[in-house]
Amino acid sequence: MLEAYLPVLVHFLVVLALGLIILGLSAWVGVKRPSPEKLAPYECGMPPVGDARERFSISFYLVGMLFILFDVEVAFLFPWAVVYKSLKWPGFLEMFLYIAILLAGYLYIWKKGALDWSR
Amino acid sequence: MITVQASDFIRILPQEILSAFAILVMVFEPFLPSSRKVVLGWFSLLGVVAAGAAAVRTSYSLGPAFNASIAADPFSIYFIALFLLVAALCLLGSFNYLQRDNINHGEFYALILMGTVGMCFMAASTELIMIFLGLEISSLSTYVLAGFKRHDGLSNEASLKYFLLGSFATAFFLYGIAFVYGLTGTTNLMTLSERLSRTGTGGTPLLWVAIVLMFIGLGFKVSTAPFHVWTPDVYQGAPAPVTAFLSVGPKAAAFAVILRIFLGAFHAVGSVSFQMLWLSAILTMVVGNLAALWQSNVKRLLAYSAIAHAGYVLVGIAAGSAEGVSAVLFYLTVYALMNVGAFILIAPIAGTGERALRVEDYTGLGYTRPGVAACLTVFMLSLGGIPTTAGFLGKFYLFRAAIHAHLIGLVIVAVLTSVVSVYYYLRLVVVMYMREGQPQATSEPLPLALRVALATSVIGIFVLGLFPLLLKKKGEAEASPRHTKLAQVR
Numbered sequence: 001m002l003e004a005y006l007p008v009l010v011h012f013l014v015v016l017a018l019g020l021i022i023l024g025l026s027a028w029v030g031v032k033r034p035s036p037e038k039l040a041p042y043e044c045g046m047p048p049v050g051d052a053r054e055r056f057s058i059s060f061y062l063v064g065m066l067f068i069l070f071d072v073e074v075a076f077l078f079p080w081a082v083v084y085k086s087l088k089w090p091g092f093l094e095m096f097l098y099i100a101i102l103l104a105g106y107l108y109i110w111k112k113g114a115l116d117w118s119r
Numbered sequence: 120m121i122t123v124q125a126s127d128f129i130r131i132l133p134q135e136i137l138s139a140f141a142i143l144v145m146v147f148e149p150f151l152p153s154s155r156k157v158v159l160g161w162f163s164l165l166g167v168v169a170a171g172a173a174a175v176r177t178s179y180s181l182g183p184a185f186n187a188s189i190a191a192d193p194f195s196i197y198f199i200a201l202f203l204l205v206a207a208l209c210l211l212g213s214f215n216y217l218q219r220d221n222i223n224h225g226e227f228y229a230l231i232l233m234g235t236v237g238m239c240f241m242a243a244s245t246e247l248i249m250i251f252l253g254l255e256i257s258s259l260s261t262y263v264l265a266g267f268k269r270h271d272g273l274s275n276e277a278s279l280k281y282f283l284l285g286s287f288a289t290a291f292f293l294y295g296i297a298f299v300y301g302l303t304g305t306t307n308l309m310t311l312s313e314r315l316s317r318t319g320t321g322g323t324p325l326l327w328v329a330i331v332l333m334f335i336g337l338g339f340k341v342s343t344a345p346f347h348v349w350t351p352d353v354y355q356g357a358p359a360p361v362t363a364f365l366s367v368g369p370k371a372a373a374f375a376v377i378l379r380i381f382l383g384a385f386h387a388v389g390s391v392s393f394q395m396l397w398l399s400a401i402l403t404m405v406v407g408n409l410a411a412l413w414q415s416n417v418k419r420l421l422a423y424s425a426i427a428h429a430g431y432v433l434v435g436i437a438a439g440s441a442e443g444v445s446a447v448l449f450y451l452t453v454y455a456l457m458n459v460g461a462f463i464l465i466a467p468i469a470g471t472g473e474r475a476l477r478v479e480d481y482t483g484l485g486y487t488r489p490g491v492a493a494c495l496t497v498f499m500l501s502l503g504g505i506p507t508t509a510g511f512l513g514k515f516y517l518f519r520a521a522i523h524a525h526l527i528g529l530v531i532v533a534v535l536t537s538v539v540s541v542y543y544y545l546r547l548v549v550v551m552y553m554r555e556g557q558p559q560a561t562s563e564p565l566p567l568a569l570r571v572a573l574a575t576s577v578i579g580i581f582v583l584g585l586f587p588l589l590l591k592k593k594g595e596a597e598a599s600p601r602h603t604k605l606a607q608v609r
Contacts, residue, residue, distance in 0.1 A: 104145065107146055108145050112149050
């Protein structure tokens with residue numbers, strides 16, 4: 001049973017070797033002439049402004065967390081929509097229940113003031 | 120094509136009711152003023168009682184549900200009843216605590232209910248992926264509960280440690296599942312045990328790796344040595360009612376999973392799991408009991424004692440017989456009563472902010488607060504395994520099952536270490552009754568809800584200690600159909 005995975009192993013080793021060879025060659029043969037501009041972090045071609053390690057409002061984390069939650073949950077709607085017709089009523093009811101639970105969560109964060117930016 | 124029937128929903132009725140109550144608590148929470156949050160607590164308790172009634176209803180329509188990924192069998196009903204008992208006792212013990220320590224948020228009750236849902240699914244699942252989902256549901260809520268005192272450094276540390284180590288351990292478990300699926304092509308425990316015994320894949324080292332990986336994940340949850348390191352810190356930092364919940368709920372759920380996986384699905388490859396259980400049992404008993412001797416903090420002491428008790432349960436599991444399983448089921452109930460009782464009693468003694476937690480703080484407690492001291496003494500004697508308490512009989516059944524399975528060495532270690540354990544349990548009793556002094560503990564009278572919970576535990580300990588057959592018969596009934604089913608499979 002394990003023999004079936006041999007090509008995967010070979011592929012893995014070839015990829016590893018190729019990566020090492022390319023990186024190794026460019027490190028060994030390549031010419032290095034560093035200058036301050038070359039060593040600066042790349043920010044879409046603009047000159048970098050200030051330090052990246054800054055303190056910023058905790059609200060960003062909250063919004064980020066809520067976004068992930070609701071975004072991931074809504075992602076479940078897409079596969080459901082594809083097979084919606086063959087699921088018939090039970091599928092509809094289950095998704096209804098799912099969205100009702102989602103709504104309960106929305107009500108909770110709204111009432112808790114998590115969406116209130118000025119707090 | 121997956122078909123869902125109405126009977127499927129009846130077979131998970133307790134879980135559904137608990138989830139519904141948890142969601143309702145979350146929705147009502149923001150609408151209630153801080154002074155009336157305890158209403159949510161009583162509402163959650165109502166939910167637990169309703170789930171208990173639902174479990175009775177479910178027990179009349181047993182069978183597999185959702186394409187055999189969940190089973191409503193006597194085994195799962197027994198565990199669901201146990202989890203509901205634990206949840207109810209912890210809820211009763213937490214009402215006053217939350218108000219006193221200024222963490223009066225309704226989410227606490229919702230999280231307890233959700234954690235219970237996860238544990239019920241762990242015990243009821245016969246499918247590795249569903250077990251994993253149950254494990255995650257119960258873990259995520261307990262991670263949050265451990266850090267529920269947001270402004271307390273220790274509680275934060277407990278939550279972070281538990282989260283980091285816990286998610287690492289569940290990753291091990293998932294990795295084990297992946298190996299099992301790769302080897303056998305199924306994650307259903309019944310199919311798995313059939314295929315393993317038919318094809319004889321039992322010999323492949325890859326399967327041993329899978330078994331060990333899964334045991335690491337579950338061993339973390341039941342805190343067996345060498346995966347116990349998180350236990351003292353988390354139990355110490357978490358609020359005391361949460362510790363009560365943590366030290367019994369997820370542990371019993373993980374033991375249910377261990378029984379289903381290692382004695383059920385992997386029965387055909389018994390030798391590896393047996394050696395692993397044997398070794399882990401010895402290590403756990405020795406490490407837990409010896410480390411507990413040096414503790415001066417009561418919560419840490421009880422944490423190490425909880426580790427040691429996981430070791431005793433492993434002795435029963437290593438026995439591998441139907442007798443062993445029924446002893447484990449009995450012991451888990453006894454353990455739940457005495458451990459939850461001890462932890463929820465520590466909370467009012469320790470006072471606001473849980474300051475009086477050293478053993479010396481209990482000096483003279485037997486004279487200033489005789490009732491409290493008597494309760495604590497009962498819990499300590501039962502944990503130590505003194506006759507007439509349920510703790511003694513629980514251990515007796517476990518060790519007898521092990522002797523019948525010819526595990527003499529294991530039983531010798533178990534008996535010796537439990538003799539050692541009597542020293543540190545009695546140390547607390549000695550400090551309470553035989554030392555003079557003014558206890559640091561607070562002198563507020565115990566709230567009514569807590570009294571009810573304590574009375575339930577104390578009465579339970581004596582009833583099970585004197586009339587064990589009330590439950591033991593039930594435990595045997597629970598254990599036997601599983602094993603006859605397994606015998607047929609083999």
